[in-house]
Amino acid sequence: MKKLVFKMVLCSFLAYLPVQANAWGLLGHRIVAQIAESYLSKKAKKEIYKILGNESLAMVSNWPDFIKSDSTKKYLDPWHYVNLSPGLSYDSVKHFLETATHDNIYNKINLLVSELYNKNLTPEQKQFNLKFLIHLIGDLHQPMHVGRPDDRGGNSVKVKWFAASSNLHRVWDEDLIEFQQLSYTEYAKAINFSTKEQRETLKAKSLADWVFSSYQVAGEIYADISEPDQKLYYAYNYKYLNVLNRQLLEGGIHLANVLNEIFG
Ligand SMILES: [Zn+2]
Numbered sequence: 001m002k003k004l005v006f007k008m009v010l011c012s013f014l015a016y017l018p019v020q021a022n023a024w025g026l027l028g029h030r031i032v033a034q035i036a037e038s039y040l041s042k043k044a045k046k047e048i049y050k051i052l053g054n055e056s057l058a059m060v061s062n063w064p065d066f067i068k069s070d071s072t073k074k075y076l077d078p079w080h081y082v083n084l085s086p087g088l089s090y091d092s093v094k095h096f097l098e099t100a101t102h103d104n105i106y107n108k109i110n111l112l113v114s115e116l117y118n119k120n121l122t123p124e125q126k127q128f129n130l131k132f133l134i135h136l137i138g139d140l141h142q143p144m145h146v147g148r149p150d151d152r153g154g155n156s157v158k159v160k161w162f163a164a165s166s167n168l169h170r171v172w173d174e175d176l177i178e179f180q181q182l183s184y185t186e187y188a189k190a191i192n193f194s195t196k197e198q199r200e201t202l203k204a205k206s207l208a209d210w211v212f213s214s215y216q217v218a219g220e221i222y223a224d225i226s227e228p229d230q231k232l233y234y235a236y237n238y239k240y241l242n243v244l245n246r247q248l249l250e251g252g253i254h255l256a257n258v259l260n261e262i263f264g
Contacts, residue, residue: 024142025174028248029061030184032138035192035252036259039199044263051126057134058184064135079108079132080139083149084215086222093215094208105145106211109136116262134255140210141251143217144169154221160231168225171232176244179237191245194253202253210254217243 024032037057040048052060064080067073082104084093097106112133115121121129139145147153147169154168161175182190205213221240 024138025177026062027177027184027187028142028173029135029138030058031187031248032141032251032255033057033061033134034184034188035249036255038192039253039256041260041264044260047263048130048259051123051130060131061134061138063131078103079105079136081105081145081153082211083147083153086148086219088215090212093212097208097211105136105140106207109133109140109207112136113258113262133258137255137258138251141214141247142172143214143221143247144172146211146214147218148222157225158229159225160229162233168221172221176237176240191249192252194249199253202250203257214247217247
């Protein structure tokens with residue numbers, strides 16, 4: 001009995017541990033990677049497949065979430081996000097990013113990129129960096145990965161997605177995307193429309209710009225929540241579908257730009 005009580009206490013304790021949930025679910029990451037692949041230069045694509053072997057960008061894109069099951073890889077968890085207090089200006093965000101010393105998505109993307117330019121990495125290191133880079137650029141475009149520290153990027157903001165219990169982070173990871181009922185290849189094809197002009201505009205944006213853009217979207221998303229267990233229905237999908245699709249498309253284009261720079 002004592003043992004059982006202990007187990008129960010442990011379980012309820014674990015249930016409240018501040019775990020930052022995944023990221024775009026499987027679909028979100030694959031959509032971003034699939035879109036990115038369509039904009040790769042021939043040379044970049046060849047170099048990338050030399051590193052990845054017989055796995056597509058889409059299929060490796062979730063690996064950094066899969067390895068979370070390995071308890072020795074716990075130290076990698078903070079790489080997937082950066083939490084920021086509300087109401088910051090662009091300059092404050094930029095300053096924070098440039099001076100923060102804790103592991104976060106901004107300084108880790110910078111690190112992975114700079115290491116990939118280094119030709120002396122082992123094949124294993126190259127693969128690790130590339131898989132993480134593909135994943136983290138996806139994560140960065142999931143607005144709740146630039147959410148607030150107090151609620152762990154929306155993880156503790158409980159909402160109802162139709163009849164199901166969910167939270168704001170998960171709505172953006174999975175619920176909204178899955179609601180569209182498309183496979184990742186169908187989804188990528190359905191939203192992958194961009195003009196050369198749009199792509200040039202995106203190319204001029206910096207990593208701090210991407211963070212700030214997601215941060216602003218996150219601000220809008222938070223502002224919509226006014227009560228505990230708020231019910232999100234069709235109107236939420238109607239309001240945010242364009243925003244979701246823009247984030248996925250821009251994530252794909254930004255990822256392609258970075259990969260073309262490194263490998264092209
Ligand atoms: Zn992630």
